[in-house]
Amino acid sequence: MIEFRRARxxxxxxxxxxxxxGTLEMSLGPFTTLVKANSPSLLEFFYDAYRDVPVRLVMQDVTDITLEMRAPTIVRRYIRKQIIPDPGFQVPAIPLPESMAALSFEMGLNLAVALKCCRYVTFHAGVVAGPKGAILMCAASGGGKSTLVSALMEEGYRLYSDEFGLLNLQTAKLHAYPRPISLKGSSIPIVRDMSGPDWMTPALTGTPKGQIAYRRPRPEDILNENPVAVTRLIFFPRFQEGARPAARKMAKSEAIMRLIPSSTNYHLLGEEAFTALANMVAGAEAYELVYGNTRDSLVMVKDLAAKVMV
Structure with a gap:
């Protein structure tokens, strides 16, 4: 058996x-992923953003995810160099220029987990964890979730995920899946200032999502195999320019009803998903947060964590 080694x-x-x-096998969190691609742009992104992720060059086992990065047609492979993610089933993927292979790759991984994973209840959420438990943050696009996740990493929290809360159906605990943090527009310089430029990938411009860059996970976020944590705090952050910071405690029933629409597979898993979700929320406190800047959101989160996660 060939052992996994860091990509770098x-x-x-x-x-x-x-x-x-098509034999590059990546092990990250609870998933193994087989990657096939012929893209110089993807190579540079992978070698940067995934440098500390365990990989091996020869496939050894059946993998959880198979992702091929390919041209949408033969013509677009050679004349208009474009790329799409192919996780082995039809997905609503937009062809992108080969230079945006990083974005296409991340979208492909998101689609594969969101549409194929049935071992966990999957929520579109950011998750960080400390010695006292995990914080799950669920927000709409532009809500400031990724910036807040990045800020909490600088406060000593471990990155579990920027995209997915993976809730174990049996234990109601969250599993880590620490991929690069996707940052857009004005959040890029904020996180660059917090983390330092060495932790940021070069920015992609002109994408369908505007300017995008990624904050790399740290080795300590990755190398402890498949850690789990009990959820202690659940936040629904909402950025509103100029808003004064405010935190509203939510009833557990309201938190459950807010989390269900953010799940990509709740409707498929049925009673097991409800039981796991109810058990997770029972052991946590939930808050809706409104704020006008990252500093205010971080102060609120730290104050609430100091009261709850003791």
């Missing part, structure tokens, strides 16, 4: 060769 322990040529052959 291999050369670029070795990583690209395995990608071309």
């Amino acid at each position: 322990d291999f050369s670029r040529d070795e990583i690209l060769g395995a990608m071309k052959q």
Whole structure:
């Protein structure tokens, strides 16, 4: 059995060769992912943003996710170089220029987990964890979730995920899936100032989502295999320019009803999903947060964590 090693322990040529052959196997959180691609742009992004992720160059086992990055047509492979993610089933993916392969790759991983995973209840949420438990943050696009996740990392919290809360059906605990944090527009310089430029990928401009960059996970976020945590706090953050910071405590029933629409597979898992969700919320406190800047949101979260996570 060939052991996993960090991606940066291999050369670029070795990583690209395995990608071309479709034998690059990545182990991250509870999932193994087989990647196939022939994209210089994706190679550079992967070698940067996934440098500390365990990989091996020869497939050894059946994987959870298979993701091929390919051209939508033969013509667009050579004349108009474009790329789409193909997780093995039809997905609503928009062809992007090959130079935006990083965005296409991240979208492909999101779609694969959201539409194929049935071992966990999956929520579109950011998650960080500390010694006293996890904080789950569920927000609409533009709500400031990713910026807040990044800020909490600088406060000593471990990154579990920027995209998914993975709730175990049996234990009602959250599993880590620490991929790069997707940042858009004005949040990019904010996080760059907090974390330092060495932790940020180069920005992509002109994408369907505007300017995008990624904050890399740290080695300590990744290398402890499949950690789990009990949820202690649930936040529904909402950024509103110029707003004064305010926190409203929510009833557990309201928190459950707010979380259900954010799940991609709740309707498929039925009673098991409801039981796990109810058990998670029973052990946590939930708040709706309104704020006008990152500093205010961080102060509120730290104050609430100090009261609850003791």
